[in-house]
Amino acid sequence: MDTSPAGPDYDPTVEDPAPAAARHRAGAPEPAPLTEHGPARVIAVANQKGGVGKTTSTINLGAALAEYGRRVLLVDFDPQGALSVGLGVQPHQLDATIYNLLMERGVEAEDVILETSVPGMDLLPSNIDLSAAEVQLVTEVGREQALGRALKRVLGNYDVVLIDCQPSLGLLTINALACADHVLIPLACEFFSLRGVALLMDTIDKVKDRLNPDLELIGVLATMFDSRTVHTREVHQRVVEAFGDLVFDAVINRTIRFPETTVAGEPITTWAPNSSGAAAYRMLAREVIAR
Numbered sequence: 001m002d003t004s005p006a007g008p009d010y011d012p013t014v015e016d017p018a019p020a021a022a023r024h025r026a027g028a029p030e031p032a033p034l035t036e037h038g039p040a041r042v043i044a045v046a047n048q049k050g051g052v053g054k055t056t057s058t059i060n061l062g063a064a065l066a067e068y069g070r071r072v073l074l075v076d077f078d079p080q081g082a083l084s085v086g087l088g089v090q091p092h093q094l095d096a097t098i099y100n101l102l103m104e105r106g107v108e109a110e111d112v113i114l115e116t117s118v119p120g121m122d123l124l125p126s127n128i129d130l131s132a133a134e135v136q137l138v139t140e141v142g143r144e145q146a147l148g149r150a151l152k153r154v155l156g157n158y159d160v161v162l163i164d165c166q167p168s169l170g171l172l173t174i175n176a177l178a179c180a181d182h183v184l185i186p187l188a189c190e191f192f193s194l195r196g197v198a199l200l201m202d203t204i205d206k207v208k209d210r211l212n213p214d215l216e217l218i219g220v221l222a223t224m225f226d227s228r229t230v231h232t233r234e235v236h237q238r239v240v241e242a243f244g245d246l247v248f249d250a251v252i253n254r255t256i257r258f259p260e261t262t263v264a265g266e267p268i269t270t271w272a273p274n275s276s277g278a279a280a281y282r283m284l285a286r287e288v289i290a291r
């Protein structure tokens with residue numbers, strides 16, 4: 001199996017053939033423009049497995065939603081700060097991050113939120129300070145609702161809030177699930193992609209049961225799809241068998257374009273607007289709006 005970030009024969013000027021599973025589907029319709037904004041739907045992008053495309057999907061789904069006129073807030077909820085980096089922000093140079101918003105009285109979301117290069121898309125950045133919050137929150141009353149409290153005041157300003165979770169099922173991810181309306185699970189089309197998903201679903205069920213009865217799985221996104229390998233199609237088939245209609249028709253191909261966008265510090269929708277990757281995230285955005 002090809003485990004490199006992208007195939008050697010990738011040509012960005014050529015649209016990839018749609019993966020077999022998506023080829024015959026029409027996808028969701030072009031969304032109607034909005035005449036007014038908010039309150040936001042909150043979507044946690046979560047999978048405790050690392051490197052499955054959570055951050056990449058948060059950035060590019062967000063940018064595609066913004067292209068459709070949605071006001072979007074991206075929340076970097078990983079102390080690694082990869083979402084912030086992917087949008088050209090140097091996390092260690094920030095005066096205020098989501099850590100300050102969570103842990104300090106008197107700090108409001110407006111004080112921390114940054115505009116991004118994408119019109120209509122803002123960022124709540126994070127850096128390594130957030131790892132201290134996870135420790136400090138443990139002893140707090142209402143520790144699972146800290147993020148929800150912090151975001152409450154700004155929900156009216158946005159149509160969609162996307163929370164990029166860290167690769168764990170610890171307190172930060174629980175906070176994201178506790179304040180979300182939906183959870184979106186990216187799954188890489190690789191060996192063992194389904195391993196650990198039962199634990200994730202179990203955690204979602206527990207949060208739904210104990211903290212947030214409105215939480216729903218909005219869908220499963222197949223990522224790192226490599227149309228040249230049989231294996232990737234088999235994994236995709238297994239994901240469809242496991243999740244049925246919850247699997248988004250949009251499938252994200254494995255291409256070097258995504259690592260490139262991280263270096264560029266911008267989404268694929270602006271870095272390579274005509275690429276298959278940009279088209280796939282636009283298709284995902286239409287499905288998310290329709291669900």
Ligand SMILES: Nc1ncnc2c1ncn2[C@@H]1O[C@H](COP(=O)(O)OP(=O)(O)OP(=O)(O)O)[C@@H](O)[C@H]1O
Pocket residue numbers: 005006049050051052053054055056057078082165166167223224225252253254255256257258259260262
């Ligand atoms: N469709 C893709 N094709 C090729 N490379 C990709 C794709 N999506 C993401 N990548 C690359 O794979 C790596 C992991 O992606 P990403 O950071 O989005 O995953 P993650 O789930 O957020 O990881 P972590 O669990 O560490 O937070 C990054 O280098 C990213 O650029």
Ligand SMILES: [Mg+2]
Pocket residue numbers: 054055056078082083164165166
């Ligand atoms: Mg990430």
